[in-house]
Amino acid sequence: MQKYDVVVVGAGPAGCSAAVTCASLGMEVLLLYRKKKEARKPCGGVLPWITTEIIEDIFDEALPSRVMNNPQELGLYYVPPSGRNESGRVRNYRIHYIVREKFDAWLIDITASAGVEVLTETRAIALEGNSPITVHAKRHSGEEMSFQAEYLVGADGVSSMVRRSLSLESAADFLIVGQQLWSNRRHSDLEDNFYGFFRGDISIAYSYAIPKGDDILIGTGVRPRQTPHAFDALDRFKEWLVDDFNFDDSTMLKKETWAIPFGYFIPGTGNTLLVGDAAGLCNPLSGEGIRLGIESGEAAGSAISKAKEGNDLLQYYIREVDGIARMVLDLHKFVVTSTDESRQEFVRQELTRGII
Ligand SMILES: Cc1cc2nc3c(=O)[nH]c(=O)nc-3n(C[C@H](O)[C@H](O)[C@H](O)COP(=O)(O)OP(=O)(O)OC[C@H]3O[C@@H](n4cnc5c(N)ncnc54)[C@H](O)[C@@H]3O)c2cc1C
Secondary structure (H helix, E strand, C coil), X not given: XXXXXXXXXXXXXXXXXXXXXXXXXXXXXXXXXXXXXXCCCCCCCEEECCHHHHHHHHHXXXXXXXXXXXXXXXXXXXXXXXXXHHXXXXXXXXXEEECHHHHHHHHHHHHHHCCCEEECCEEEXXXXXXXXXXXXXXXXXXXXXXXXXXXXXXXXXXXXHXXXXXXXXXXXXXXXXXXXXXXXXXXXXXXXEEEEEXXXXXXXXXEEEEEXXXXXXXXXXECCCCCCCHHHHHHHHHHHHHHHHCCCCCCEEEEEEEEEECCCCCCEECCXXXXXXXXXXXXXXXXXXXXXXXXXXXXXXXHHHHHHCCCCHHHHHHXXXXXXXXXXXXXXXXXXXXXXXXXXXXXXXXXXXXXX
16 A cells, blocks of 8 residues: 555645645645546636735746636626615726636646646545545546555545545535526626625525626525525526626526535544635635635645644644634624625625725
8 A cells, every 4th residue: 555644635726735735845745636637617717816926825836827717807896785776896806717627727737746646537435544544545447546644634625525534524514506607798787807796585695797708607605405596596696687787698508506615614633634615614705715725725734744743733724724714704604694784785895995
């Protein structure tokens, strides 16, 4: 059985960040990814501007133009429950806009060049022991393999198998996100912005519209078993877009549902850390999780390096991610206690920010 300092399960932004950090600190690292590189992932593809600096710090490379979307940059535009009349673009705010599959593939390439052994099409299926940990995996071909690691990082997303295997599932909750891609956005009043819409009868959290070239992606987040269900909520949202933004609803190109974590932080246990969505670190109001995944991945790598020097792994990790974990939990509280009045006030404050 091959032995590693660290096995990372999942090669999304969080897993790549954890793996690169561990490798740069001199550790032998294996990264397991159940899919092919460039596998499709439902995602809006928007990144707050600061993310590029974080990426450059951790991955030592700038975001290349080949991973950028069309357009490459977006503004941020909020629409309150009262509708378009009191909506507007947030001043001096810009967002990077990436193609998610290309972005993730780029991170995997950097991770492999940093000395991490990357096994794609290899799914972790079971865990055994704590120190060392044995990870059993299955390749797409059907071949079964096992690896031994001193430390394990669960970076395997919202329905993390690592989290489930460690019986840490009870606090994990999620929002279902429904997305539809529509054609002909040029006929509507929707410009090059990430549009955030807030109305409680559609979503407890958020609805969004994002241009994709001449098409437009719309989405909304709902609680499991909520009425309206994801696609009924999307129908309501679409009607709002038709009424307020001349949205052209003649041709839908695609629809899908996925999930995001909703208001928990589960750091891990024993010699295993959870990062990114697996840990619950995703903004429950906006669905932004790529940056939080990258930051928590780096924190996990640093914590493992400190643990090798005798520090307490979990304590160090929890301290490192305290800021983002608190933000997630505070925003969750805001989301679950919001009324349309408080959503209206939230948008008003965001739009007047910076106006003296
Ligand atoms: C519809 C939608 C739109 C979104 N839009 C945005 C956005 O615009 N901007 C933003 O910042 N965030 C967005 N998010 C959130 C963002 O996608 C996640 O927060 C982010 O991907 C978390 O990164 P991660 O590395 O933790 O997990 P993931 O990106 O989910 O990566 C986990 C990886 O692990 C792999 N994996 C799972 N199980 C195993 C296993 N057993 N063995 C091996 N590999 C495994 C999976 O295939 C997956 O590739 C969106 C989410 C959704 C659902």
